[in-house]
Amino acid sequence: MRLRRRVQLLALAFVALIGLDVAFAVRLTVVRDNTTEVVEERLNPARAEVAALLNAFISQETGQRGYIITGRDGQLDVYLNGRRSAARAVEELRRLLAAEPALLGGVEASQAAIARWQEQVAEPEIAAKRSGRVGEAEVLVEAEGTLRLFEQATARIDEVRRGVNVELMQAEEDRDRARSLTTRVLVASLVIALGIAVVTRILITRWFTVPIDDLRRSVAQVAGGDLDHVIESVGPPELEEVADGVEAMRRRILTELGDADRARGALARRGLVVLTLRDELAASKVPLAPGWAVAGRFEPAEGIIAGDWWDVVDLGDGRTALALVDVAGHGAATGVYALRTKQLTMAALREGLGPGEAWSWVQRAMGDTGEQFLTGALVVLDPTTGRCRWSSAGHPDLLLVGSAGDIKHLEATGPVCGSVIPGPWAEAEAMVEPGGFLIAFTDGLIEPRNKAGEEFGADRLTALVRAAASGTADAVADACIAAARRHAAGGFTDDVTLVVLGRSR
Incomplete structure (x- = not known):
């Protein structure tokens, strides 16, 4: 039954x-x-x-x-x-x-x-x-x-x-x-x-507690690394279905791990540079001030290297800087260019340059890049007050989410950053309220199309953020990525990066 x-x-x-x-x-x-x-x-x-x-x-x-x-x-x-x-x-x-x-x-x-x-x-x-x-x-x-x-x-x-x-x-x-x-x-x-309480307790133990504990221990054993441990079906039909699903996942993980081991061996032989680029472009683990949290999500369109990157840097004076950059293109060559932009941008912010000045400095330091360009957003945050200064180089609107779920679009304050188009890049101020968020993303998040040819779009993303605004930064980020992935009929065709900076109530 x-x-x-x-x-x-x-x-x-x-x-x-x-x-x-x-x-x-x-x-x-x-x-x-x-x-x-x-x-x-x-x-x-x-x-x-x-x-x-x-x-x-x-x-x-x-x-x-x-x-x-x-x-x-x-x-x-x-x-x-x-x-x-x-x-x-x-x-x-x-x-x-x-x-x-x-x-x-x-x-x-x-x-x-x-x-x-x-x-x-x-x-x-x-x-x-x-x-x-x-x-x-x-x-x-x-x-x-x-x-x-x-x-x-x-x-x-x-x-x-x-x-x-x-x-x-x-x-x-x-x-x-x-x-x-x-x-x-x-x-x-x-x-x-x-009597009802006793009977209910016995039945709950028999129907729920014991089967769930058995399933939990089995899953924990697999999660602890014993991938050869078989998940047995226990309890009522619903829990048996869960156990069967977990067992199928375990077998799939074993298969994918085998594939990953083979791919890793190939990369070790032919792509050490690619792995190094991936690690260098990954966000550093900088602790934020109490009451603040950041959630970043990254999905490359091709392989494991992309032109997108994001990072957080401690400026040493109590302030924190957040950067998100989208370099045009894909693959290893674009990854090398993206790494150079990251090094220069982080250096400019650490030197105390404001967001707008940092764009100008990066443009000059990059020199002649031909047709190569980037878009991005730089934010310098005072965690104590929640006030931030920001500058956007031809990037999709940042979303400033209020504590009541209201959303304000922060538009670009200057053109894309490259040698073809000079600046300048203006700066603006914003306030992240307690319980609010500041969300930055690359255009790869809003451009996926479904089978009907409809883009995921900024409006759909805005509505999704409003619905998820009562959750944590991780919850908002997961909801956005999951919704975009479901919408994309053939998967992501462009690198996708999403950063959610949240302030607790």
Whole structure:
């Protein structure tokens, strides 16, 4: 089974388990919240209102008896206040117990019993007392049905109280059970998550870690020089394909190394001068100031010698000079001419000449070169400030890339350098911002054509640089060379040199 399918199935199982767990937890939470709402917002308040109703009824009976005995209006006020409180309690109980028909029936029965006691006992006794019929009032108080009606009303209220307590206990048990189940679900969720993590770890180790480590060790062994070590196919199909690709590369490297050894032997016998030229034209390894990096890429159109060269030189006063030169032509003869221009140019910069003055000095030092000429760019950089002075001798535009990806084209400040066309070569200033780049290249980078005959072109290069500007100098250089190589249908027909000078943010 391919790795993608394995990962999909693992993810599906994970999502299914989590989904079931979440659904169950949500259901329990809803039950818990509903029961909590019943307890806190209905039954607990109802229990308090039942107690208030009983107290209000007892207050009525106390006030009524006190009035009959003492005749004081204050006792009558106690009765009336109790009656109003009882009415309020009944209305509140009707609201709170609307969803409980049995309890609501008990409330109505209690209200009816209270009303009978009021109509048959309290109100007649109070009326007799008010009208001065003391004897009649006393007879009514001592009547046989008086106590029975009072006890019936209190009994009805007590039934409601017991019913509310039963419902409250049941709801609290349901709430506690839901809470307990929720806790168990959370614990089960943690156990499931831990189990998934363990299983995932085991599968990742089996599918990824072990095969990749095996492949890494094999590749490292080959990279360390053991080219005879065979890369074995391991792991899922995708990694097997990678291993097969690396193995094919190893075999191709062995073949190319054999070809290179034979070519090197031929060069050693017939081309020692060519190798020497190549080494002399190669860029020197000059360390840059902290926060700066330079990436150079060179691909000759023919053999290993070209007319292009670039280099960096430390001027000794804290400044750094960057030079890129493109000599017209190819091959060893052009390489000899290019080496001479490099020696003269580096000497001029080390002597402290500015970029424009250096071109003039090189032209004079070269003397009569016939139709031979060169283009190039010289840059003198102050690494501390990022400010640089530059001069371009008929060379393609330099690209000054800002920290936000904006690009400014720095055009040539003078003609090509040769004996046919005199100078002068002006100088200009530019600023390389933190996070920005200064890019120089030869025309071989933008002239390759694809199968449709379209040039790679400066516009395509500019767009590519803008897209890659967030990377390092090496990343920008690699992206440019790779894109130009893909565009070139038949390979590069001219020497290609690219230099990217980058400043960190």
